[in-house]
Amino acid sequence: MIWNEEFECMPLDELKKVQSNYLEKLVDYVYANNEVYRARLDQVGIKPGSITDISQIVKLPFTTKMDMRDYYPYGLFSAKREDIREIHVSSGTTGNPTLVGYTKEDIQLWSTVMARTLCCAGAEPGDIIQIAYGYGLFTGGLGFHYGALEAGLTILPMSSGQTKRQLKIMQDFKPRILGCTPSYALYMADEARELGIDPRDSSWEIGIFGAEPWSDSMRNEIEDTWDIMATDVYGLSEIIGPGVSQECTYKDGLHIFSDVFYPEIIDPDTGEQVAEGEDGELVITTLTKQGIPLLRYRTRDIVSMTNEKCRCGRTSPRVSKIKGRTDDMIVVRGINVFPSQIEHVLLGIEGTCPHYQIVIDRAAHKLDQVEIMVEVDQQLFSDEIKKLNEMSARIKKEIEGVLSIGVKVKLVEPKTIERSMGKSQRVIDKRNL
Amino acid sequence: MRISQISVFLENRQGRLYDACSLLGEKGINIRALTIAETESFGVLRIVVDKTDDALELLRYNGFTANITEVVAVEVSDKPGGLAELLKLLSDNDINVEYMYGFVEKSTDKALLVFRFENTDAAQDVLVKNNIRIANNQDIQGL
Numbered sequence A: 001m002i003w004n005e006e007f008e009c010m011p012l013d014e015l016k017k018v019q020s021n022y023l024e025k026l027v028d029y030v031y032a033n034n035e036v037y038r039a040r041l042d043q044v045g046i047k048p049g050s051i052t053d054i055s056q057i058v059k060l061p062f063t064t065k066m067d068m069r070d071y072y073p074y075g076l077f078s079a080k081r082e083d084i085r086e087i088h089v090s091s092g093t094t095g096n097p098t099l100v101g102y103t104k105e106d107i108q109l110w111s112t113v114m115a116r117t118l119c120c121a122g123a124e125p126g127d128i129i130q131i132a133y134g135y136g137l138f139t140g141g142l143g144f145h146y147g148a149l150e151a152g153l154t155i156l157p158m159s160s161g162q163t164k165r166q167l168k169i170m171q172d173f174k175p176r177i178l179g180c181t182p183s184y185a186l187y188m189a190d191e192a193r194e195l196g197i198d199p200r201d202s203s204w205e206i207g208i209f210g211a212e213p214w215s216d217s218m219r220n221e222i223e224d225t226w227d228i229m230a231t232d233v234y235g236l237s238e239i240i241g242p243g244v245s246q247e248c249t250y251k252d253g254l255h256i257f258s259d260v261f262y263p264e265i266i267d268p269d270t271g272e273q274v275a276e277g278e279d280g281e282l283v284i285t286t287l288t289k290q291g292i293p294l295l296r297y298r299t300r301d302i303v304s305m306t307n308e309k310c311r312c313g314r315t316s317p318r319v320s321k322i323k324g325r326t327d328d329m330i331v332v333r334g335i336n337v338f339p340s341q342i343e344h345v346l347l348g349i350e351g352t353c354p355h356y357q358i359v360i361d362r363a364a365h366k367l368d369q370v371e372i373m374v375e376v377d378q379q380l381f382s383d384e385i386k387k388l389n390e391m392s393a394r395i396k397k398e399i400e401g402v403l404s405i406g407v408k409v410k411l412v413e414p415k416t417i418e419r420s421m422g423k424s425q426r427v428i429d430k431r432n433l
Numbered sequence B: 001m002r003i004s005q006i007s008v009f010l011e012n013r014q015g016r017l018y019d020a021c022s023l024l025g026e027k028g029i030n031i032r033a034l035t036i037a038e039t040e041s042f043g044v045l046r047i048v049v050d051k052t053d054d055a056l057e058l059l060r061y062n063g064f065t066a067n068i069t070e071v072v073a074v075e076v077s078d079k080p081g082g083l084a085e086l087l088k089l090l091s092d093n094d095i096n097v098e099y100m101y102g103f104v105e106k107s108t109d110k111a112l113l114v115f116r117f118e119n120t121d122a123a124q125d126v127l128v129k130n131n132i133r134i135a136n137n138q139d140i141q142g143l
Helices: A012-033 A035-043 A054-059 A065-070 A104-120 A139-151 A163-173 A182-194 A216-226 A339-348 A385-403 B016-026 B052-061 B082-092 B120-129 B137-142
Strands: A084-090 A098-103 A128-131 A154-157 A177-180 A206-209 A229-236 A241-247 A254-256 A261-266 A280-286 A297-303 A330-332 A335-337 A356-362 A368-375 A408-412 A427-429 B003-011 B031-038 B042-049 B066-077 B097-102 B110-117
Touching: A012 A035, A012 A054, A012 A261, A012 A280, A054 A261, A065 A098, A084 A104, A084 A139, A098 A104, A104 A139, A104 A241, A128 A139, A128 A163, A139 A154, A139 A241, A163 A182, A177 A182, A182 A206, A182 A216, A206 A216, A216 A229, A229 A254, A330 A356, A335 A339, A339 A356, A339 A385, A368 A385, A385 A408, A385 B042, A408 B003, A408 B042, B003 B016, B003 B052, B003 B110, B003 B137, B016 B031, B016 B042, B016 B052, B031 B097, B031 B110, B042 B052, B042 B066, B042 B110, B052 B066, B066 B082, B066 B120, B082 B110, B082 B120, B110 B120
Parallel strands: A128 A154, A128 A177, A177 A206, A206 A229, A356 A427, A368 A408
Antiparallel strands: A084 A098, A229 A241, A241 A254, A261 A280, A280 A297, A330 A335, A356 A368, B003 B042, B003 B066, B031 B042, B066 B110, B097 B110
16 A cells, blocks of 8 residues: 555655745754754855745755764754654764654654555555564664554564564464565574474565665565565665665665655765766755754765656655665664774774774675674784784674674784775675675 | 794685795794694794794795794703603792793703793793703704
């Protein structure tokens, strides 16, 4: 079903009117309530009332991830702190984490877009959904939870991990829908086989997979393994969490809920919008958010977008799967990892030099593995294995503390990490994304 | 009274031990004693050579991570129980051995063993007090 036919199937000219109306109110709202935006709008000569049409959005300043960190925690909030009802935090890089706050109305918005997301994937009210995204500060679990409540689904709030239990609950309650990361879906299949369960006999018919990049070949593998329809969900905590865009059952691009999250595709170097269908950086303006509304937020995800009406009947533009990043961020098991985080840790440990390489692999058991190769220089080196192992364990512990995921640390000889053009190649991604 | 050991970091990769040893051989540096400690992913080569300074420079110049470690070369009677006797003495005096290994060559009827102690000073005191002969750098070079 289509959860909100009025907006999801609205003719584009009418949609523009809705967007224009929202944008005008948004500019007035942030101007009145947020100092950072007021100063930036003043700088480009924009006053309340001067934006009346969505096409004028190009006059507005961009917001970046760096802004989120610089104004941590509350600098970009437009709502009063006491009106914030929920806070989510995503792991930060070297500095501050990214914090987002939701007012009661924002939670309602999130519920609505996630209800749309679930229905877009093929859910029907009354279906049972197994939510195996992490609950907590991460937006995945609760985002799905709110959407499922709104859409009238029966929720199994599993959170991530505890695979045996996930499988037992699946067998006992026969949920039709599964939400988790794509790599976890494959991991669970291995575990199922070990327990003598044929994954193709599972009750799941629809999978809503996201929080990490995955390819069409991985989709085929998941669909074959579980005998399931695997759909892609996209979101980022800065915008709302999951619920920004979702594939419909035709799996031909992700429908972005553009009446509330206005998308632009820009050339990351010039900042200019690119022609429809061309690759560029996805920029999103949250047209109706209250807690922490963002003007032209640069996602750093490279995608393309089409406005062509979809066979499912929705007019909302369709965004491609992520084709790349404008920065060096990598996503591992749903966690954002920046090489600079690892560099920062190494610089903080006496005796290590910031010569490292991150190797990411999706091994036979399907969960992404991170191996950090650290060059051993004269300072770090000891003739005692015990001390080298201690150093390696310390590096591992500190990196895990910053990244919140398990890593392997391997000590390597100096200069074994390839340097290209004088700079080492920091990340080797062996996953077939 | 101590001798200098060169410790070299080696990744567990084919040919790395060969690389290090052939480098020394080409420059006429003789290895007197050698041991390798290994873990799953890396190893540490420990060697005593005749020309320590040259060897260290050579290894570092060729990209190896190498350090000097002060160790003690101790003469032990080359007879059954000879080592046990020495270890008992060390143990009775609370001296911890980090690792040890033997020399390739022998001087007379004594075996020469390299010891890396947790506390080298304390170990040396005990050895000297008990009239255990300790080899110095000249002894090693003269082997």
